[in-house]
Amino acid sequence: MKEDCAWLINSFSGENMKRIAVMTSGGDSPGMNACIRAVVRYGMAAGVDVLGIRRGFAGLINNDVIEMDSRAVGGIIRFGGTVLMSARALEFKTEAGQQRALETLNAWGVEGMVVIGGDGSLNGALALHEHGVPVIGVPASIDNDIGCTEMSIGVDTALNTILDAVDKIKDTASAHQRAFVIEVMGRSHGYLALMAGVAGGAELIVLPTSKIDQSVISKDVRAAFLRGKPHFIIIVAEGAKTENGETVTPIISRIIEEAGHEPRITVLGHVQRGGSPTAFDRLLGTRFGATAVDRLLAGESGKMTCLQSDRIITVDLKEALGTTPQLRSDILRLAEPLAM
Secondary structure, eight states: OHHHHHHHHHTOOGGGOOEEEEEEOSSOOTTHHHHHHHHHHHHHHTTOEEEEETTHHHHHHTTOEEEEOGGGGTTGGGOSSOTTOOOOOGGGGSHHHHHHHHHHHHHTTOOOEEEEESHHHHHHHHHHHHTTOOEEEEEBOTTOOOTTOSOOBTHHHHHHHHHHHHHHHHHHHHHHTOEEEEEEOOTTOOHHHHHHHHHTTOSEEEOTTOOOOHHHHHHHHHHHHHTTOSOEEEEEETTOBOTTSOBSHHHHHHHHHHTTOOEEEEEOGGGGTOSOOOHHHHHHHHHHHHHHHHHHHTTOOSEEEEEETTEEEEEEHHHHHTOOOOOOHHHHHHHHHHTO
């Protein structure tokens, strides 16, 4: 069965493509709808039929496929989430699950795929490519933890959501001269915590790479309030752990309390994923989607769209998935002196 499916899909080349499909997978991020819209409308303008795979790889396995046209994506650019919905699909990690996915693609005559999502979704895209499916991946993750691209879809919106929350928390913190510990998303990557901490004027930023020194934190909190600061804001990345694997947020709260001040904890959670995408994410999603269609029709496969120096390029999926993104050293250098 594996050979039959691969043969059917490999019989198409980019320049002869007449039908492609688009899907979103994994965690949602604002701007995904802009990307879907671009794939559909740009594809139609190029004379290609576009199908939508609902609920990610789970939908691909279970034949949850819909036909899409210009009206199907009308007005969606301003919404967060994804009109194609998303799901986790452990079954796709198995050979049996991948074969069922190939059967769906062949049944619908799909000749190329655009897969929008984070590292798990992009690994799934790579698996399709290795089975002979022409595929282009599009990075979409608020964590900004995907290699080779400066930004992924949804990062800018999430960062602005965090900043709005930090500004509001500062108001109430200042009214009571309190210390607040604000935990933000990002998994094991500290991009959101670092950028929100610097842009939001936090007194302390705790990254997944940070070492927790109780005496230093206690001293800094006391000193800040003695200097007359009306608040003490600590931004903590959710992936920050102790050497024993403990979450640091409650530990930092306890340190503040032992320093003689009243702490408050705010875990922002999934509010960071929602909301209307910023202009940046709408444009990035649109540019990524159009480029993905272009590259498919040019015969490329196993690639991922990337933003580098305001240019949209493509790199090998294997390279992107094998590259660990680094936090910007120039922003890291700013964090400590600006917190005084």
